[in-house]
Amino acid sequence: MSDTTYSVAIAGLGKRGKVHTELFHANPRFSVVGVADVDAGRTAEAAALCGNPAQFTDAAEMLSTTTPDVFCFCTPPTVRLPLIQMGVDAGVKLIAFEKPMATNMTEALAMRDLLRSAGVKSVQSHQRKYNVQFRKVKEIIDSGALGRIHTVYATATGWMMHMATHLADYLRFFNGESDVEYVIGQADGIEKMTDNHPSPDYLGGFIQFKNGVRGILETGSLAPDVPEVEYWWRKVRIGAQGTEGFAECFVGGGWRAVTKDGISGSDEGTWDASHEQDPYIEDIALWLDGKKTHPCDGEGGFKDAEIMCGLMRSAVERRRIDFPLGPGPNELEALQKNIEWSQANALWP
Numbered sequence: 001m002s003d004t005t006y007s008v009a010i011a012g013l014g015k016r017g018k019v020h021t022e023l024f025h026a027n028p029r030f031s032v033v034g035v036a037d038v039d040a041g042r043t044a045e046a047a048a049l050c051g052n053p054a055q056f057t058d059a060a061e062m063l064s065t066t067t068p069d070v071f072c073f074c075t076p077p078t079v080r081l082p083l084i085q086m087g088v089d090a091g092v093k094l095i096a097f098e099k100p101m102a103t104n105m106t107e108a109l110a111m112r113d114l115l116r117s118a119g120v121k122s123v124q125s126h127q128r129k130y131n132v133q134f135r136k137v138k139e140i141i142d143s144g145a146l147g148r149i150h151t152v153y154a155t156a157t158g159w160m161m162h163m164a165t166h167l168a169d170y171l172r173f174f175n176g177e178s179d180v181e182y183v184i185g186q187a188d189g190i191e192k193m194t195d196n197h198p199s200p201d202y203l204g205g206f207i208q209f210k211n212g213v214r215g216i217l218e219t220g221s222l223a224p225d226v227p228e229v230e231y232w233w234r235k236v237r238i239g240a241q242g243t244e245g246f247a248e249c250f251v252g253g254g255w256r257a258v259t260k261d262g263i264s265g266s267d268e269g270t271w272d273a274s275h276e277q278d279p280y281i282e283d284i285a286l287w288l289d290g291k292k293t294h295p296c297d298g299e300g301g302f303k304d305a306e307i308m309c310g311l312m313r314s315a316v317e318r319r320r321i322d323f324p325l326g327p328g329p330n331e332l333e334a335l336q337k338n339i340e341w342s343q344a345n346a347l348w349p
Helices: 015-026 040-048 059-066 081-089 105-118 132-143 160-174 273-289 298-317 331-344
Strands: 006-011 030-036 054-056 070-073 094-097 121-124 149-156 180-188 202-209 214-220 236-242 245-250 255-259 262-266
Touching: 006 015, 006 059, 006 273, 015 030, 015 040, 015 070, 015 273, 030 040, 030 059, 030 273, 040 054, 054 059, 059 081, 070 081, 081 094, 081 105, 094 273, 105 298, 121 273, 121 298, 132 160, 132 236, 132 245, 132 255, 149 160, 160 202, 160 214, 160 236, 160 298, 180 298, 180 331, 202 298, 298 331
Parallel strands: 006 030, 006 070, 030 054, 070 094, 094 121, 149 214
Antiparallel strands: 149 236, 180 202, 202 214, 236 245, 245 255, 255 262
């Protein structure tokens, strides 16, 4: 095992930032050398969780002063590209940030191309698939017990910017990381457009994968409830159907399956930092060691953002959207205008 210790600087010290701060510090492969937030009080609180490293109110100053191996930032989804540029300019080896990658495709492409050209690794927080219930369903799928997989599905009552790329990532996980051929989407409502994760109230649609599997994704106010679990963050159902049965799991814990061999299931499964954030951080060290590619690597996160943006484009343009996507008008802004126009000009009031 490598004994290399990697230095980490962390910006954005809200709830998620503190989780990253505390658990990077808990891993002996990492040393937190700096923390930054525009709120000095938050910075002091986070510093106390990780050995009291240098504190900053400016992320660029932190990076130039500490020259870390890893730059981790936890900001709202509308604040991504400038921080990616900061990390690249500072010469970091890896940038870790929250999902979604971006709120629009043009920005996601710019981020991907910047990271590729600089040779900087990146990871995004799609870490739910470390939990045992996800791994159990993946094991059942890969065993062939479901026969030929024809459908994967994912629903969440949380809104798009919180949940859509999570759902897309786990659909791809259960479907062997197949690329997308096209999507067809629909959206409704603008109440959540003022949220710090701006979103339509509902986004749903179909994803046609190149391996022939059909994906179904729904997130937001009109998505099916998941009564088996409590709290909206946990009301997430993800599964696969095949010619011989189905298997599904819940973010809130538990999995179940029906195959030709019978019915099985368990309440096992967690939704906490120790079961998902710990291995997520350990795999960052292993990727920097050159031993494995991170399961939440930025190239996968880009594909997840592409699915989300494709569904928004389809809802705006009322047509099938073929992949891969190129740059274009801001999908979120166009979708809001489209929904507002439709509400004002409804044919059947």
